Amino acid sequence: MTTLSQTKELFRRAEAVCFDVDSTVIKEEGIDELAKFCGVGDAVMEMTRKAMGGSVTFKKALTDRLSIIRCSREQVNKLITDHPPQLTPGVRELVERLHQLNIKVFLISGGFRCIVEHVATQLNIPLNHVYANRLKFYFNGEYAGFDETQPTAETGGKGKVISMLKEQYGFKTVVMIGDGATDLEACPPASAFIGFGGNVVRPQIRERCSWYVTSFGELVKELEKI
Numbered sequence: 001m002t003t004l005s006q007t008k009e010l011f012r013r014a015e016a017v018c019f020d021v022d023s024t025v026i027k028e029e030g031i032d033e034l035a036k037f038c039g040v041g042d043a044v045m046e047m048t049r050k051a052m053g054g055s056v057t058f059k060k061a062l063t064d065r066l067s068i069i070r071c072s073r074e075q076v077n078k079l080i081t082d083h084p085p086q087l088t089p090g091v092r093e094l095v096e097r098l099h100q101l102n103i104k105v106f107l108i109s110g111g112f113r114c115i116v117e118h119v120a121t122q123l124n125i126p127l128n129h130v131y132a133n134r135l136k137f138y139f140n141g142e143y144a145g146f147d148e149t150q151p152t153a154e155t156g157g158k159g160k161v162i163s164m165l166k167e168q169y170g171f172k173t174v175v176m177i178g179d180g181a182t183d184l185e186a187c188p189p190a191s192a193f194i195g196f197g198g199n200v201v202r203p204q205i206r207e208r209c210s211w212y213v214t215s216f217g218e219l220v221k222e223l224e225k226i
Contacts, residue, residue, distance in 0.1 A: 002192050007211040010192040011219070012226050014103055015171045018162060018190065019091075020178030021109035021116050021132070023199045025123075026085040030111035031062075035069050037079045043068055058110060058155040058182065059148065062133070066146060073141040080118050087122060088198055090216030095123045097223050105129060106165065108158045110182060131161045158186040177219075184208060194219070 002010065011017075022029045035044035044065050056064075071079075098105050106129045109116050113132040120130050134147040146153065151160040162174055166189060176183055176190035179200055187193035195205045195212040206212045213219060 002210055004210045007192045007194065008222055010173055011175050011194065011222060014173045014175045016104040016106060016165060016174045017098055018106045018108050018174060018176045020180065020183045021107050021119060022111050023179045024177065024196050025088060025091050025107065026119055027088055027199050028086060030085065030115045031065060033083060034071055034079055037083065038069050038071050038075055040068050059153050062146065062153060070143045072143060073137040076114055076135065080115060085115060085119050088216065090220065092123060094216045094220050095125065097220055099124065101223065101226065106131065108152065108161050110152050110157070156185060158182050159189050162186055163189045180205065
């Protein structure tokens with residue numbers, strides 16, 4: 001594991017920074033919000049809790065939760081309109097600063113592309129820098145499953161995306177920022193991991209990373225040293 005000073009240095013000279021979305025870039029967990037909106041919030045939150053415990057694979061947990069939610073295209077669109085995802089304070093300034101420094105920014109999420117694209121647009125992140133799961137709908141708008149071929153649908157998927165980005169763009173230094181176990185597992189191939197506890201503090205993550213922040217302001221301040 002990199003030390004605190006090594007992690008900070010890698011962050012300052014990163015060519016790309018990858019953010020998790022749920023409970024990191026936005027305050028909520030997208031799948032739980034969708035479940036609440038569709039009237040099955042409690043059942044799905046219980047399954048999310050089990051999934052976080054690591055007793056089932058990510059794909060199985062996602063399949064099981066979506067088979068309860070069974071959201072239509074109309075419900076997803078209405079959720080985004082009526083309850084748009086809430087950006088975490090300070091994230092807009094951080095992404096803006098990274099862009100000014102010509103550091104590429106990517107969003108890598110186990111959540112849903114339709115919601116994550118909405119977040120990317122707010123932060124001026126190009127949509128081809130978004131990696132997330134795709135919901136599928138029948139022509140009448142009813143739920144038809146999700147695209148199981150996306151790397152983010154698998155356990156270890158975020159690491160796969162980072163490996164792909166390194167290959168595609170030739171990045172040497174990529175930093176992953178997130179709140180959960182799937183983010184921590186993406187390092188390596190990420191050069192460094194920064195744990196984020198501004199929305200939810202997960203003790204097992206805080207204990208296993210050398211740099212743990214609870215506000216994006218701490219990262220903005222670090223970039224001022226460049």
